Amino acid sequence: MDYRFESVPAVRQGLADTNYLADDGIAGVVYLADRLQKPILVEGPAGTGKTQLAKSVAEMTGARLIRLQCYEGLDESKALFEWNYKKQLLRIQAERNSEGTWSDIEDDIFSDEFLLTRPLLEAISAKDPVVLLIDEVDRVEIETEALLLEILSDYQVSIPELGTVVATQIPLVFLTSNNTRELSEALKRRCLFLHIDYPDMEREKEIVLTKVPGITESLADQVARIVRSIRQLDLKKAPSVSETLDWANTLMLLNIDQVTAQDATDTLNILLKYRSDIEKAAKEFSTNAAEFAGQS
Amino acid sequence: MTDTAEPDQISPMLELLSGFIRDLREAGIPVSLSENIDAMEAVRHIPLEDRDALKYALAATMVKNDSHWRSFETVFEVYFSLRGKEYLVGGDEGGEGSDTPDMEGMAQQGQGDGSGGSQMSPEELAQMLYQALMRGDDAMMSAIARQSVRRFAGMEPGRPVGGTYYLYRTLRNLDLDSVLEKLMAQAKDKAPAPGLTPLEERLERDEYESRIDRLKKEVEAEIRRRLVADRGVEAMAKTLRKPLPEDVDFMHASREEMVNLKKAIYPLTRKLAVRLARKRRHGRKGPLDFRSTVRHSLSYGGVPAEPKFKYPRPHKPEIFIIADISGSVAAFARFTLHLVYAISGQFSKVRAFVFIDGLDEVTSYFEGVEDISQAVHRVNTEADVVWVDGHSDYGHALEVFWERYGKEVSSKTTVMILGDARNNYHASQAWIVQEINKRARNVFWLNPEPKSYWDTGDSIVGEYGAHCDGTFEVRNLRQLEAFVENLA
Numbered sequence: 001m002d003y004r005f006e007s008v009p010a011v012r013q014g015l016a017d018t019n020y021l022a023d024d025g026i027a028g029v030v031y032l033a034d035r036l037q038k039p040i041l042v043e044g045p046a047g048t049g050k051t052q053l054a055k056s057v058a059e060m061t062g063a064r065l066i067r068l069q070c071y072e073g074l075d076e077s078k079a080l081f082e083w084n085y086k087k088q089l090l091r092i093q094a095e096r097n098s099e100g101t102w103s104d105i106e107d108d109i110f111s112d113e114f115l116l117t118r119p120l121l122e123a124i125s126a127k128d129p130v131v132l133l134i135d136e137v138d139r140v141e142i143e144t145e146a147l148l149l150e151i152l153s154d155y156q157v158s159i160p161e162l163g164t165v166v167a168t169q170i171p172l173v174f175l176t177s178n179n180t181r182e183l184s185e186a187l188k189r190r191c192l193f194l195h196i197d198y199p200d201m202e203r204e205k206e207i208v209l210t211k212v213p214g215i216t217e218s219l220a221d222q223v224a225r226i227v228r229s230i231r232q233l234d235l236k237k238a239p240s241v242s243e244t245l246d247w248a249n250t251l252m253l254l255n256i257d258q259v260t261a262q263d264a265t266d267t268l269n270i271l272l273k274y275r276s277d278i279e280k281a282a283k284e285f286s287t288n289a290a291e292f293a294g295q296s
Numbered sequence: 297m298t299d300t301a302e303p304d305q306i307s308p309m310l311e312l313l314s315g316f317i318r319d320l321r322e323a324g325i326p327v328s329l330s331e332n333i334d335a336m337e338a339v340r341h342i343p344l345e346d347r348d349a350l351k352y353a354l355a356a357t358m359v360k361n362d363s364h365w366r367s368f369e370t371v372f373e374v375y376f377s378l379r380g381k382e383y384l385v386g387g388d389e390g391g392e393g394s395d396t397p398d399m400e401g402m403a404q405q406g407q408g409d410g411s412g413g414s415q416m417s418p419e420e421l422a423q424m425l426y427q428a429l430m431r432g433d434d435a436m437m438s439a440i441a442r443q444s445v446r447r448f449a450g451m452e453p454g455r456p457v458g459g460t461y462y463l464y465r466t467l468r469n470l471d472l473d474s475v476l477e478k479l480m481a482q483a484k485d486k487a488p489a490p491g492l493t494p495l496e497e498r499l500e501r502d503e504y505e506s507r508i509d510r511l512k513k514e515v516e517a518e519i520r521r522r523l524v525a526d527r528g529v530e531a532m533a534k535t536l537r538k539p540l541p542e543d544v545d546f547m548h549a550s551r552e553e554m555v556n557l558k559k560a561i562y563p564l565t566r567k568l569a570v571r572l573a574r575k576r577r578h579g580r581k582g583p584l585d586f587r588s589t590v591r592h593s594l595s596y597g598g599v600p601a602e603p604k605f606k607y608p609r610p611h612k613p614e615i616f617i618i619a620d621i622s623g624s625v626a627a628f629a630r631f632t633l634h635l636v637y638a639i640s641g642q643f644s645k646v647r648a649f650v651f652i653d654g655l656d657e658v659t660s661y662f663e664g665v666e667d668i669s670q671a672v673h674r675v676n677t678e679a680d681v682v683w684v685d686g687h688s689d690y691g692h693a694l695e696v697f698w699e700r701y702g703k704e705v706s707s708k709t710t711v712m713i714l715g716d717a718r719n720n721y722h723a724s725q726a727w728i729v730q731e732i733n734k735r736a737r738n739v740f741w742l743n744p745e746p747k748s749y750w751d752t753g754d755s756i757v758g759e760y761g762a763h764c765d766g767t768f769e770v771r772n773l774r775q776l777e778a779f780v781e782n783l784a
Contacts, residue, residue, distance in 0.1 A: 008342075008349060028342075028352040035341040036334065043362060179362075181567050188360040189328055195362040201506070225499040232502065234669070261495040285495060 004034045004061050004172070019210050020049070020056035021203060029194040030057060039152050039173035041137075041191035046178055047240025048196045051135055054174035058131035063172070066126070067133045068119035070140045079147055080157060082116045110161040120148075121157050124167045131172045137187075138177040145187050148175075152190045199241065201228045207241060212248045222259050223248045230271060230281055239271040247271050261285045309339060316375050320358065323367050324540050327358045334358075347376070363541050363560055373517065374524055421447070426475060429507050430482070437507075441514035444470055451522055460550075462519045470515075472508050479504045542774040546628040546744050554627065557773065558669070561631060564777060565638030572642045572781065582606035612644040613710045613737065613783070618697060620715030621681060622652045622688045628744035629714050630672050631773070635780055636712075637668050644708070649701070650675055651693035654683030657701070688718060690760070691725035698728045705735045710783065713764075716745045717757035724756050730763040741767040742779065 005011045012027040022030070030053075033040045042050045058065040068079060076082075088109040095105050117125065123132040134148065151157060155167035175191060177183060199207060205224040208215060223244065231238045239247075247270045256263050265282045272278045313336060317327050334357040342349045351372055359368045421443060428436040445451075448469035449462040483500045541560040544553045588604035596602070617636060619629035633648060640646045640662075647659045656679045661671045683692060705711065711732055733739045741764045743750065743757055751758045761767035770776050 024348055025352045025355075028349055029356045032338055032341060032353055032356060036337055038334065041360070179563060179567075181570050185328075189330055191360075192334075192356040193360045194356060195365065222499070225502065226495070228506075229498060229502045259495070261493060264495060285498070 005031050007031070014060040015053075015056055018056045018059045020052060021199075021206050021210065022053075023199070023203060026053065026194065026196065029192055033172060033192050036192070037155075037170045039175060039191045040194055041175045041177065041183070041188065042194045042196060043177045043179050044196035045198065045238070045240060047242040048198060049241055050174075050176040050196055051133065053196070054131060054133040054176070057172060057174070058133075061129060061131070061172070063129040063131045064126070065131050065133060066119050066123045066171075067135060069135050070137050072139055072141065074140050074144055076147060078118055079120050079144075080118055081121045081159060082118065083110070083161075084114045084116050088114050112162075115159075115162070120151050121165065123171050123173075124151065124155060124157050125165055126171070127168060129169060129171075131174065134173065134175045136178060137175045138180045138183060142181075142184055145184050149186055149190065152187070198231060198238065201225060204228070204241065204244060208244065208248050211245050212252060215248060215252060216257060219251065219257050219259070220248065223251065226259065226264060227271065233277075233280060233284060235272065235277045235280065236274045237272070237277065243271050309344075310336065313339065316354070316371070317358070319371050319375055320368065323371050324543055325359060325364050325367060325371075331358050331360075350376070363556075366556075367540050373520060418447075422470075422475075425470065425511075426478065429475065429479060429504060429511070432503075432507050434510070437511050438514050438518075441511060441518050445515055445518045445522065449519060449522075451519075451526070462523075463516055466515055466519070467512065472511070476501075476504055476508060542777075543772050545771050546631060547624060547771070549627060557631070560773060561634055561638075564773060565635055568635070568777060568781060569639045569641065572639060612642065614645045614706070614708045615643045615647070615783075616701075616705065616709055616711045616736075617646070617648045618655075618693075618711065618713045619648070619650050620652070620688055620690070620693075621650045621676060621679070622686070624718075625714070625716050625744050626676065628742075628770070630676070632712075632714055632742065632770075632776060633675065634668055634672055635776060637662050637671070639780070648675075649697060650679050650681055651690075651696075652681045652683075652686055653689035653692055654681050655693045655696040655700075656680045687720045688715070689722045690715065690717060690719045690756075691723040694725050694728040698731065702731070702735075705732055707735070707737055709736045710738045710740070711736045712740050712742060712783075713760070714742045714744075716743055716755060717741070717750075717760055718753070718755050721754050724759050726756075726759045726763060729760050733763050733765070738766075739764045740779075740783075742770045743767060744771055745769070746771060 005014070008024070008027050008031045011031045012022050012024070015022045015027065015030075029040055032038075042053060044050055055065060057063075091109050091114070092105060119132070123130050137145070137148070152173065155170055156164050158164045175187075198204075201224050204227065205220050208220040208223055209217065212220070227239055227244050227247075247267060250267055250270050251259065251263070254263075254267075265285055268278050268281055272281060314332075317332055317335070320327050335354055338353040338357050339350065342353050344350065351369075354372065355365070355368055359365060421440065424436070425440050425444075427433075428440055445462070445466055448466045450465060451462055480497070480501060483504075484497070539553075541553075541556045542564075544557055546557075549557060582605045585604045585606040588606075589600050589602070592602050592604055593600040615636060617633065619633065621629045629650065636643075636646060637648075646662075647657065648662065649655055649657050658675045658679050661674045661678075662668070665671045683689070713729070729739060741757065741761055745755070745757075747769045749755065757767060768775070768779055770779055
């Protein structure tokens with residue numbers, strides 16, 4: 001078995017080349033996932049780059065990304081496979097005139113030709129290297145989770161009429177979750193667990209610098225500091241990394257290269273999406289001003 | 297990379313890991329057998345001399361819940377603190393080897409004369425601290441943490457005192473608050489002509505605060521290292537263990553634990569709400585609705601081709617919360633109010649009453665408020681709950697409730713009474729609970745005290761409990777969550 005990655009630093013470097021700045025924890029888990037051939041369950045607040053991690057790993061290893069977006073009501077026929085019912089009917093009708101026996105037809109219509117592969121089966125049966133991304137797995141019902149178990153532990157799919165399809169190459173699997181509900185023990189047990197939190201200030205600054213072209217170092221620094229400051233408030237929804245980037249882009253468009261309290265307050269609606277949060281942050285900036293006036 | 301683990305190394309590593317896993321399980325983190333095997337497999341693939349990599353590898357394979365991370369980290373720090381040299385897993389800052397023999401010397405010195413004798417005077421140390429914080433120099437900060445613990449904590453070998461005591465002593469001596477003020481003053485002085493704008497000032501402050509936090513962590517780690525060196529891993533593993541947020545006792549939570557609890561409650565309510573909503577929407581397998589089926593069969597000429605089912609429409613209960621918010625049980629009332637209001641969509645109506653020896657309705661505080669924690673805060677500061685002396689008087693509070701709101705309790709109402717039923721030897725007026733129970737659908741009593749304390753001293757929960765449909769011990773988030781889920 002060849003491994004995809006040489007070492008943890010190599011993973012980190014590779015991800016950096018695709019403009020994804022990983023910390024040691026992230027790189028370490030990706031590395032281990034490859035070595036242990038286990039899926040990674042990525043959890044964390046929205047907008048911290050969980051999905052992007054899978055995309056970047058795919059880009060870095062030159063693999064095809066297969067994505068299964070989860071939603072309530074997802075079932076076998078959308079996730080695993082489905083028989084192409086219409087084609088089967090046509091086949092039976094075409095057969096009517098010739099003198100084939102029923103068992104011939106039966107063998108025929110339950111063959112690969114009539115099978116519609118869905119993301120999970122596609123990832124398993126792919127000949128080329130793939131990265132499988134199962135996005136927002138916490139959205140499916142707890143019963144549907146069971147669908148994933150076979151694939152996650154054994155990398156195989158059982159089709160009653162055809163038998164078991166075993167993966168020719170082990171894909172890297174990422175599952176993301178926003179933690180809206182507790183995932184089942186069975187699922188967690190099969191995965192490596194990676195929690196991605198908001199990055200610390202230095203890393204966020206680096207991210208802003210790499211992702212926002214043309215931004216000056218001092219502005220990026222200021223952006224990261226202000227965002228950290230806002231995240232410390234008790235908010236309904238703290239600004240995510242993607243919102244930080246949006247904000248940095250906005251500041252660039254507005255030709256601001258030194259953020260004042262006024263600028264920050266005016267553009268808060270890009271960082272925060274709840275009215276009560278915006279008011280709180282705006283108040284926080286202004287009370288601080290009052291305090292300052294009192295002190296000096 | 298596989299060859300980093302040579303055959304002769306594997307067996308002690310195995311032993312070491314299984315000891316670690318035992319500690320994790322004792323701390324309450326569930327580690328299954330297959331996760332155990334994964335962890336063993338994982339350590340074969342990482343360079344053992346890299347302590348951080350080991351930590352991440354173990355966490356990724358065995359800790360599957362983010363809120364368990366802190367407990368894991370503490371267990372890890374304690375367990376892998378001094379074994380480094382023998383098993384080549386540690387390789388910590390190197391200072392450790394020299395610190396251990398230092399322990400005795402330090403202690404004697406601490407007993408002799410608290411401050412003097414060492415290489416640096418307290419003033420010099422303070423100066424260094426100031427410098428290090430200003431520059432954000434990590435290496436210097438950890439050196440200072442080591443120095444200040446040695447100097448101020450006053451640790452004595454074998455003394456059975458927890459780490460928090462030493463931490464408190466050290467931090468008090470460092471007086472970080474005034475250092476912060478000094479740093480801020482300095483930053484203001486240094487700023488160019490117009491001075492700092494408020495925003496800049498705020499950012500500066502945040503920066504220094506985060507550095508001070510880092511220093512505090514260093515100090516804590518240093519104290520932990522010394523304690524482990526002194527009393528051994530086995531003894532300390534128990535003392536230093538941090539309970540999981542959902543297991544923290546409401547009545548005895550430290551300030552830090554309170555903060556963590558508050559953080560834990562938000563995702564909890566969200567999960568609970570999703571789960572309850574789902575429960576309501578699914579379970580849709582009712583019995584055959586004969587009448588409706590026959591009616592619909594008319595359009596098929598009397599053939600019941602389309603069976604109709606009765607969909608159960610679970611009713612939404614109406615909740616009355618009557619909560620004791622006197623000192624000892626205030627935290628418990630706060631969390632319960634928070635949790636119930638966060639999922640108030642699952643109930644047709646929620647009304648809240650709080651009392652100490654007087655009683656006040658606080659439902660209006662929660663109406664149209666987006667931020668529940670703010671409403672809970674208002675309850676604690678504004679509600680008019682003191683009648684005579686501000687000591688719990690359940691009897692009087694219940695009397696007031698019965699008099700003012702008794703008529704509004706109906707057969708749809710579920711009444712939750714929260715409190716430890718420590719009545720300061722006042723009259724119990726348990727008949728009121730009985731009366732309430734006659735009118736209400738259910739009456740539940742939630743008690744934040746351990747069951748073994750019930751009916752001891754001035755606790756009369758048994759007297760009330762006789763008239764309730766159930767009395768429950770609710771000491772931590774886990775129990776609270778389970779109760780509320782059954783309620784809806």
